[in-house]
Amino acid sequence: MLMAPFDILAxxxxxxxxxxxxxxxxxxxxTTSVVQLTLxxxxxxxxxxxxxxxxLSDRVGRRPVLIVGALLFAASSLGLxxxxxxxxxxxxxxxxxxxxxxxxxxxxxxxxxxYAERPEGAVIYSLFGSMLAFVPxxxxxxxxxxxxxxxxxxxxxxxAGLAVAALVPALVRWPETRPAETPSSSTAWRAILTxxxxxxxxxxxxxxxxxFFVFFSTAPRVLIDGAGFSQIGFSLxxxxxxxxxxxxxxxxxxxxxRWGQAGCLARGMVMLLLGAVLLAxxxxxxxxxxxxxxMPMWVIAVGIVLASSVTANGALAAFxxxxxxxxxxxxxVQSLIVxxxxxxxxxxxxxxxxxxxxxxxxSMALLxxAGLAILRR
Numbered sequence: 328m329l330m331a332p333f334d335i336l337a338x339x340x341x342x343x344x345x346x347x348x349x350x351x352x353x354x355x356x357x358t359t360s361v362v363q364l365t366l367x368x369x370x371x372x373x374x375x376x377x378x379x380x381x382x383l384s385d386r387v388g389r390r391p392v393l394i395v396g397a398l399l400f401a402a403s404s405l406g407l408x409x410x411x412x413x414x415x416x417x418x419x420x421x422x423x424x425x426x427x428x429x430x431x432x433x434x435x436x437x438x439x440x441x442y443a444e445r446p447e448g449a450v451i452y453s454l455f456g457s458m459l460a461f462v463p464x465x466x467x468x469x470x471x472x473x474x475x476x477x478x479x480x481x482x483x484x485x486x487a488g489l490a491v492a493a494l495v496p497a498l499v500r501w502p503e504t505r506p507a508e509t510p511s512s513s514t515a516w517r518a519i520l521t522x523x524x525x526x527x528x529x530x531x532x533x534x535x536x537x538x539f540f541v542f543f544s545t546a547p548r549v550l551i552d553g554a555g556f557s558q559i560g561f562s563l564x565x566x567x568x569x570x571x572x573x574x575x576x577x578x579x580x581x582x583x584x585r586w587g588q589a590g591c592l593a594r595g596m597v598m599l600l601l602g603a604v605l606l607a608x609x610x611x612x613x614x615x616x617x618x619x620x621x622m623p624m625w626v627i628a629v630g631i632v633l634a635s636s637v638t639a640n641g642a643l644a645a646f647x648x649x650x651x652x653x654x655x656x657x658x659x660v661q662s663l664i665v666x667x668x669x670x671x672x673x674x675x676x677x678x679x680x681x682x683x684x685x686x687x688x689x690s691m692a693l694l695x696x697a698g699l700a701i702l703r704r
Contacts, residue, residue, distance in 0.1 A: 328496075329496060329497055329500060329501055330434045330437065330438065330451070330455075331454070331455070331458070332489070332492070332493035333393070333396075333397065333430040333431065333433075333434045333493055333497075334431065334434055334455045334458050334459065335458055335462055336400065336427065336430070336486065336489055336490055336493065337373065337427035337428070337430060337431045337459075338458055338459050338462035338466070339462050339466045339469070339486070339489075340369065340400075340404075340423060340424075340427055340466075340486055341366070341369055341370060341373075341466065342366055342466055342467055342470075343466040343467060343469060343470040343482055343486070344470050344474075344479060344482050344483075345366070345466075345467040345470065346467050346470055346471040346474065347470065347471070347474045347479040347482070348362050348363060350474070350479055351479055354411065354479070354480075355410075355411065355412065355413040355416055356411070356412075356413060357413030357416075361413055361417070362413075362416075364417070365416065365417055365420040368417065368420060368421055368424065369420055369421075369423070369424040369427075370424075370662070370666070371424075372421055372424035372425055372428060373424045373427055373428045373431070373662075374428075374658060374659050374662035374663070375428075375659065376424065376425045376428030376429065376432075377428050377431065377432040377654070377655035377658050377659055378655050378656070378659055379428075379655075380392055380396070380428055380429040380432045380433070380651070380655065381432045381436070381651040381652045381653070381654055381655025381656070382515075382649075382651060382652045382655065383651070384432060384433050384436050384505065384651030385436075385505065385515070385649050385650070385651040385652055388503045388505045389433045389436050389437045389440065389503060389504055389505050389651070390433075390501055390502070390503045390504075392429050392430075392432070392433040392651075393429065393430050393433035393434065393437075393497065393501065394494070394497070394498065395426075395429060396425075396426045396427070396428070396429025396430035396431075396433065397426065397430050397490055397493065397494040397497065398426070398494070399422055399423070399425060399426030399429065400423055400426030400427055400430060400486075400490045401426075401487045401490035401491050401494065402422075402487075403419045403420075403422040403423040403426060404423055404483045404484070404486040404487035404490060405483070405484065405487040406419045406422075407419045407420065407423065407483035407486075408480045408481070408482075408483035408484040408487065409480070423486075431658070432651060432654050432655050432658070433651075434455075435455070435639065435654045435657075435658075436504075436505075436650040436651040436654045437501075437504050438451050438452065438455070438639070439639070439640075439643045439646075439650040439653075439654065440504035440505065440506065440650060441504055443640060443643075443644065446580045446583065446584060447580065448640055449579045449580045449582075449583040449591075449636040449637060449640070450576065450579045450580050450636070452635060452636050452637070452638070452639045452640060453575075453576045453579040453632045453635050453636030454576055455635075456532070456535065456536070456631070456632070456634075456635025456636070456638075456639075457569070457572040457573065457576055457631070457632060457635065459536065465566070465569070468562060470482050473485055505651075506650075515646070515649035515652050515653075516652070518645070518646065518649075519646060519649075519652065519653050519656055522645060523698075523701070523702050524641055524642065524644065524645065524702060525642045525643075525645075525646075525653070525656075525657075526698070527592075527641075527695065527698040527699060527701075527702050528588075528592065528637070528638045528639075528641035528642035529638065529642050529657050529660050529661060530664070530691070530694060530695050530698060531592045531595070531596065531634045531637075531638045531641070531695045532634065532635060532638035532639070532642070532657070532661050533660070533661045533664040533665055533668075533691065534596065534599060534634065534688070534691035534692055534694075534695050535595065535599075535630065535631040535634040535635050535638070536631075536635070536661060536665050537664065537665040537668060537669045537687055537691060538599060538602075538627050538630075538631060538684065538687060538688040538691070539568075539627075539628075539631060540665050540669045541669050541672060541673060541683050541684045541687045541688070542568065542624055542627070542684055544669070544670075544673050544678070544683070545673060545678055545679075545680075545681070545683055545684060546561070546564075546565060546620070547561065548678055548679045549615050549620050549679065549680065549681065550564060550565075550615065550617075550620060550621070552679065553615035553679060553680075554614070554615040554616050554617075554620070564617055564621045565621075567621060567625070568621065568624045568625060568627075568628045569628075571624075571625040571628040571629060572628045572629075572631060572632050575628065575629045575632040575633070576632050576636075579632060579633075579636040580636075582594075582633060582636065583636060583637055588637040588640060588641045589641070589699055589702070589703070591633050591634070591636060591637045592633070592634055592637050592638065592641065592695065592699065593696060593699055594630075594633050595629075595630040595631070595632075595633030595634030595635075595637075596630065596634065596692040596693075596695045596696050596699075597630070597692070597696075598626055598627065598629050598630030598633060599627055599630040599631075599634075599688045599689070599691070599692040600688070600689055600692045600693070601626050601630075602623045602624065602625075602626035602627035602630065602688060603623075603627070603684070603685045603686075603688040603689035603692070604689075605622075605623035605626060606619075606620065606623045606624075606681040606684055606685045606688075607681070607682075607685045609623060609681065610680055610681040610682060610685070615680075619681070620681055623681075624684075627684075627688055630692075639654075639657065642657050643657065668687065668691075669687055672684075672686045672687040
C-alpha cells in the first residue's frame with residue numbers, strides 16, 4: 328500500500344494528457360509538436376534517470392531518494408498546472424520525469440531489499456509489472472474525463488495532489504531498507520554485466536512489457552478502424568486484457584511456489600507463443616473482431632503476469648547490496664528493447680493488423696526460452 332502509489336504515478340504521468348494535446352498549445356503559446364515532444368522526453372528521462380538514481384540509492388539509501396523524487400514530482404506537477412510558458416512546461420516535464428524515475432527505482436529496490444526471499448515478492452512484482460503495462464493505457468481516459476470537467480491544467484493538479492497523498496504516509500511509515508554493506512560501483516557493474524541470469528530475466532521482462540506495448544500501439548487501428556468498435560467498446564475490450572492480468576496476479580505466488588522462477592518464466596513465454604499463434608490464425612482466417620484479437624491477448628496477458636512475477640527477482644537475486652544499480656540497469660535495458668524493437672515491429676509489419684504483436688511476442692518468447700535453456704546448462 329505504501330509502494331504501489333509511486334509505481335502508479337510514474338506510469339500514469341506518461342501520457343495522461345494525450346487527449347488534450349490539441350488544446351494545450353494555445354494556452355502555452357506554442358505548437359502541438361512541442362507539447363508532443365514532452366511525451367517522448369518523459370519516457371527518455373524516466374528510463375535514463377534510473378541510471379543516476381539507482382547507484383545513488385545504493386549509496387545514500389532508498390528512503391531519501393524516494394522522498395526527494397516524490398517532492399520533485401509533486402512540485403513540478405503543480406508547476407505544470409500553473410505555467411503559461413512552453414519553455415517552462417518542457418523543463419518542468421523533465422523534472423517531473425526525474426522525480427518519477429527516482430521514486431520508481433527506490434520502490435523496486437525496496438521490494439528487492441524486503442521481499443527477495445519471501446513469497447509476497449512474486450505478487451508485488453507481478454502487480455507492479457501489470458501497473459507499468461496497463462496504467463499508461465488507461466491514463467488518457469482519466470485525463471479526458473478530468474479535462475472535460477475542469478480543464479487540462481487540472482490534470483497536473485491532480486497528479487500533484489496524488490503525489491502528496493502518496494508521500495505523507497511514506498514519510499511516516501517507509502523505513503530505510505538498504506543493506507549496510509554496499510560494493511564499489513566498478514565491482515557492482517562488472518557483476519551485473521556478466522550475469523547470465525540478469526540478462527535472461529531482463530529479456531523476459533522486455534518480452535512481457537513489450538507485448539503489451541505493441542498491443543497498445545496497434546489495438547486502436549485494429550479494433551476501431553478495422554473492426555468498427557466504438558470508443559466505449561474499445562475501452563471495455565482493452566480493459567478486459569488488464570482484467571485478465573489482475574485475475575492472474577491473484578495466483579502469482581502459488582505459481583512461483585509450484586514452478587519456481589525459471590519454470591514461471593518459461594511458462595510465461597509459452598503463453599506468449601500460444602497467444603501469438605492464436606493471433607496469427609485469427610489474422611489469416613477471420614475478420615478483425617473481439618474473438619480474433621482481444622481473446623488471444625488474454626492468453627498473452629496471463630503470460631505477462633507469469634513472467635513479470637519472477638523476472639525482477641531472477642534478474643536482481645544476486646545483487647542485494649547493489650539492488651539500486653541493478654534495478655536501474657534492469658529498467659533501462661527493458662525500456663530500450665521495448666521502445667526500439669517494439670516500434671520496429673509496428674513500423675515494419677502492418678500496424679493495422681495483428682502481425683506486429685505476433686512478431687514481437689513470438690520472437691521475444693523464443694529468444695527467452697533459448698536463453699533459459701542455455702542458463703540451465
